[in-house]
Amino acid sequence: MGWQLLFDNYNASADIVVLTICIVTGIFLATSFSVRTKTFGLFTAMLGGLFFAAMTDILLHICYDHVSGGNYTVVYVLRVLFHFFLFFLLFLFILYLLALLDPTEKKKMTVITVSATAGVMLIITDILLSVFMFGFHIEPDGTEVPGLNIFIPGYAFFIVIIISLLFGIGDRLYSKTVISILGSILVSFMMLYNEIRFGKSSYTVSAFLFPILSILYLFHSNPYNIDTGTISVSALKETVEYNYSHKRDFYYVCLYLPDFASEGKALPKDLQAAIRQFPAKYFKRSALFQVSNGFMFLMVPGKHNPDCEEGLRDTVRAFTKEYKRFRYNYKLVIGKSIDVISRKNEYLSFIKGILRRTRINSIHMVDNRDVNDFNASDAVLLELEDINAKHDLNDPRVLAYCQPVLNLKTGKYDTAEALMRLNFPGLGMVYPDLFIPIAEENGHIHVLTEIILHKTCEAIKKLLNEGYDVNRISVNVSMHELRDAGFTKDIENIIASDAVPNGKVAIEITESQTDSDFMIVKSMIEELKGTGITFYLDDFGTGFSNLERIMKLPFDTIKFDRSLVTACKTDKRSEEIVRRLAGMLSELDYSVLYEGIEEENDEIRCGSMSASYLQGYRYSRPIPIEELEGFFTKE
Ligand code: C2E
Ligand code: CA
Ligand code: CA
Numbered sequence: 001m002g003w004q005l006l007f008d009n010y011n012a013s014a015d016i017v018v019l020t021i022c023i024v025t026g027i028f029l030a031t032s033f034s035v036r037t038k039t040f041g042l043f044t045a046m047l048g049g050l051f052f053a054a055m056t057d058i059l060l061h062i063c064y065d066h067v068s069g070g071n072y073t074v075v076y077v078l079r080v081l082f083h084f085f086l087f088f089l090l091f092l093f094i095l096y097l098l099a100l101l102d103p104t105e106k107k108k109m110t111v112i113t114v115s116a117t118a119g120v121m122l123i124i125t126d127i128l129l130s131v132f133m134f135g136f137h138i139e140p141d142g143t144e145v146p147g148l149n150i151f152i153p154g155y156a157f158f159i160v161i162i163i164s165l166l167f168g169i170g171d172r173l174y175s176k177t178v179i180s181i182l183g184s185i186l187v188s189f190m191m192l193y194n195e196i197r198f199g200k201s202s203y204t205v206s207a208f209l210f211p212i213l214s215i216l217y218l219f220h221s222n223p224y225n226i227d228t229g230t231i232s233v234s235a236l237k238e239t240v241e242y243n244y245s246h247k248r249d250f251y252y253v254c255l256y257l258p259d260f261a262s263e264g265k266a267l268p269k270d271l272q273a274a275i276r277q278f279p280a281k282y283f284k285r286s287a288l289f290q291v292s293n294g295f296m297f298l299m300v301p302g303k304h305n306p307d308c309e310e311g312l313r314d315t316v317r318a319f320t321k322e323y324k325r326f327r328y329n330y331k332l333v334i335g336k337s338i339d340v341i342s343r344k345n346e347y348l349s350f351i352k353g354i355l356r357r358t359r360i361n362s363i364h365m366v367d368n369r370d371v372n373d374f375n376a377s378d379a380v381l382l383e384l385e386d387i388n389a390k391h392d393l394n395d396p397r398v399l400a401y402c403q404p405v406l407n408l409k410t411g412k413y414d415t416a417e418a419l420m421r422l423n424f425p426g427l428g429m430v431y432p433d434l435f436i437p438i439a440e441e442n443g444h445i446h447v448l449t450e451i452i453l454h455k456t457c458e459a460i461k462k463l464l465n466e467g468y469d470v471n472r473i474s475v476n477v478s479m480h481e482l483r484d485a486g487f488t489k490d491i492e493n494i495i496a497s498d499a500v501p502n503g504k505v506a507i508e509i510t511e512s513q514t515d516s517d518f519m520i521v522k523s524m525i526e527e528l529k530g531t532g533i534t535f536y537l538d539d540f541g542t543g544f545s546n547l548e549r550i551m552k553l554p555f556d557t558i559k560f561d562r563s564l565v566t567a568c569k570t571d572k573r574s575e576e577i578v579r580r581l582a583g584m585l586s587e588l589d590y591s592v593l594y595e596g597i598e599e600e601n602d603e604i605r606c607g608s609m610s611a612s613y614l615q616g617y618r619y620s621r622p623i624p625i626e627e628l629e630g631f632f633t634k635e
Contacts, residue, residue: 017206018209022054029220033222033224034222036242039100043220049092050205052085053085053089053208054205079130080123080126080127087122090158135148227276231289233348240342244343248303250299250300251305253298254295254334255298257329258330259329260294282318285301319332319363332362332363346374354366356437357433377434381442387447392451400452401625404619405417405614407612414472414632415474415613440480459473467634468635469632469633469634472504473504474506475507476509477507479517491528492528505532505534506533506534507535508535508559510542511537534556535555536559539561551588557591562595569605591613592612594613595615596615598616
């Protein structure tokens with residue numbers, strides 16, 4: 001006895017367990033998120049192969065036990081099918097490894113041809129052996145004769161190919177992964193060995209289970225973050241690729257929480273719960289990817305959410321409701337899949353670009369302009385590099401626009417804010433919300449400031465020469481350039497060489513976010529004192545201004561941000577706070593300027609809140625600096 005797989009020693013329980021595991025795994029895969037890669041397709045095929053192998057094994061034995069009239073054809077057919085499924089599984093396993101190892105096309109084709117041919121030959125031999133009674137056959141009295149068994153050498157052959165693949169081109173795989181796969185193959189080998197050794201035949205299919213489970217665990221498990229229900233962002237690219245190649249639209253909802261953007265700052269428990277429950281409440285089969293602690297990307301398949309446009313509107317409503325509960329700072333970006341971005345698979349950089357341009361606590365609906373901006377950003381960067389390299393203070397690509405500011409004491413326009421625009425051949429006009437972040441990140445912002453400062457000085461001199469009453473024009477500088485040691489020297493040089501009269505140039509600088517930035521601003525202001533430049537605090541009310549800090553710096557003007565002007569429109573309490581703040585600052589001899597005055601009501605309200613200056617679309621949109629003549633008056 002021994003060394004034979006005998007029908008008599010068969011018991012279906014092991015195969016039933018395999019069937020059950022296949023079904024349960026299928027349910028897991030259907031209900032949880034999986035990255036739809038090519039290897040995932042192979043994996044599901046393997047799972048199917050295993051299912052059918054177990055199924056035919058059970059059927060084969062049932063038929064053998066119940067055959068009447070001595071016609072065993074069905075048993076023969078099922079037995080061949082059974083072997084076919086097992087060899088097919090081994091073949092799929094080889095395809096899977098090839099997809100992982102990615103050898104040269106030639107090697108790949110050789111391995112595929114050799115294994116496929118071997119598989120076909122093995123099955124044919126199996127059939128022939130039975131037909132000519134050398135192999136397995138059943139005597140007319142019903143006793144089985146094992147005969148020559150081709151399955152065992154066939155199995156050994158495939159295992160040799162698999163192991164030589166793992167060792168031959170295995171350095172592409174992480175070594176611990178290789179060890180896991182080898183370990184699972186060893187377990188399966190031991191099972192088969194013992195089964196054959198002791199003349200049992202119940203565990204053949206279950207032996208194949210382990211390598212398949214090792215693949216599931218190693219390559220297709222996408223562990224959910226238990227707290228937030230999110231999936232690692234590494235799966236996003238492959239999911240986008242799958243959707244794009246299958247022409248499937250999707251919607252996305254990106255939540256950015258700046259307060260939790262830095263690593264290590266965990267989300268509070270109640271916020272985690274809200275994030276965990278949110279997607280399922282509004283969408284079917286959505287997947288929530290976690291980019292970083294404070295940045296989540298919800299992908300909603302269009303196919304399963306045909307009324308998604310409506311759903312997105314619901315999302316905004318639901319989000320606003322949830323927001324009232326938490327009140328953390330946020331930015332929300334919502335949109336539909338776009339072919340160009342999907343093809344390049346660049347949603348994250350696309351969204352990051354939009355996030356940079358999106359105001360805090362606002363919702364941005366992605367539109368065509370965002371795509372154009374995204375496509376333009378590479379081109380913009382090239383131009384900026386060139387502007388930086390040429391360092392020409394008269395560079396025609398950098399345009400000085402400006403917005404006249406109304407002086408309430410005189411009722412006239414005698415100051416203005418310089419605002420930059422870029423004009424590139426082929427691209428046309430590019431606006432600050434696109435190019436400022438690119439310039440800042442790539443170290444090209446300073447040259448732009450120098451050019452705008454120079455052009456502003458030239459404009460001031462021209463206006464003065466023509467007899468216009470110019471109190472002052474302000475220029476924006478960025479915190480990024482202040483951190484460079486050479487900043488003040490460069491500004492002094494331009495002011496000196498342009499010889500603009502004292503006191504006609506102001507610098508706008510936004511509130512500092514950190515102590516070290518505050519120290520940098522402080523020393524910048526001290527170093528530039530001698531130049532006659534005055535300093536404005538820009539965007540007051542958007543950061544974390546500390547009055548004590550503000551008063552430590554010699555600001556001339558405090559510019560109240562547009563968001564405060566907007567808040568006063570609807571909220572009495574905000575109005576009261578702004579009114580008192582402005583009153584206090586103006587008593588301390590600061591000039592108060594309100595930005596974003598758009599309508600008469602803004603003008604009346606802000607005018608009554610200690611304002612010295614008003615600025616906004618109500619008076620003028622940004623115009624080319626030469627057109628200031630139309631606003632300024634002659635003495
Ligand atoms: P900012 O310094 O707060 O400039 C005011 C922005 O508000 C300008 O946008 C202006 O066009 C816009 N604005 C003015 N009045 C109204 C209004 O009534 N309603 C609304 N909705 N908006 C109004 P712009 O020109 O697009 O500039 C955006 C930002 O880009 C500026 O914000 C500033 O931070 C930056 N920026 C602009 N030019 C320069 C520059 O030369 N250097 C640097 N470093 N930054 C600049
Ligand atoms: Ca400004
Ligand atoms: Ca501002």
